[in-house]
Amino acid sequence: MQMLRGMFGILMTLLNSRRPVTRKKLAEKFEISERTVSRYIDAMSADCDIPVTASYGTGGGYMLADNYRLHETYFTKDEYERVLACLGAVDKELDDEIMLAVRDKFLNLKSAADDEKFFLNGEKLVIDSTAWHSPNEYRNTISAISKAIDGTNTVEMDYIDKRDSRTKRKFDPYTLVLKEGIWYVYGWCRVRNDFRLFKISRIKSLIITDEKFERNTSGDVHEKLKEQFIDREKVNIRLRCDSEALSAVEEWLGPESVKDDADGTYEAEGYVYSEDLLIKKLLSLGSHVKVISPPYVAEELLTEMKRAANLYRSE
DSSP, X not given: OHHHHHHHHHHHHHHTOSXXXXXXXXXXHHTOOHHHHHHHHHHHHHHXXXXXXXXXXXXXXXXXXXXXXXXXXXXXXXXXXXXXXXXXXXXXXXXXXXXXXXXXXXXXXXXXXXXXXXXEEOXXXXXXXXXXXXXXXXXXXXXXXXXXXXXXXXXXXXXXXXXXXXXXXXXXXXXXXXXXXXXXXXXXXXXXXXXXXXXXXXXXXXXEXXXXXXXXXXXXXXXXXXXXXXXXXXXXXXXXXXXXXXXHHHHHHOGGGEEEOTTSOEEEEEEEXXXXXXXXXXHHHGGGEEEEEOHHHHHHHHHHHHHHHHHHXXX
16 A cells, blocks of 8 residues: 555656656655665556656656656546545645646646547547547447557457347457548458458447457458448439538538529539438438439438328327
């Protein structure tokens, strides 16, 4: 217990210091020997994966790597809020640089946790791996798959296909893929003995095993992405939309495909995948879009809307 307290005290000291802290200063602060400080530092690096670096010479000492952040799960939600409340209560009495540093560190825990929901984050590009309605829905699955890819670990997963058939299978994950706003994982399926592309939203549970795999270099994720849609028919579609759906239609078919009509509506044309993908897309645009051609697409859309209306009439 004493060692844990000492390690945590050293960690908090390094977190709150912008300069290297000498072994002597740490020993004096926690009333332990310099040799004990070295032992605690070694344990922090080896056993806790805390990136403590050392510099030598004038101005040297111990410090944390620049990209290290204390995760907020060191504290429960109640503990975190209680500490902030206590800091606020003594803010006026202890209004100095140390208090400011401590408060900033605790507030930084929250912003660090918020940043983690982004799968890729930068000044020029942000890819948010989460959904609007459930921010944590995909993060854990994507993180686990990413970890398995890095460690070349086979995973076991429960997967539900588009026919609602549930299977348990072993899978060697190679690559995470984002296509048309949908996340997939590509790799080698042990059940089918072939390369497969699985939709992450259909993975209901996933376990990283200790079993290692070697990548099969004969696979090509780009060719597999083409195969996913190669058997689907495409159709030239013409439609009319109002200003409410304009941005969505431009995003779907491209701004160059949209023309402004004199009556305040817009006409658009594009070559798109048909069947269920097209009907679902049109339904998502609601009453703001009307299909002009081909007639059979308009009929299929009308049939699906009638089915939906009948569900509510029957109730």
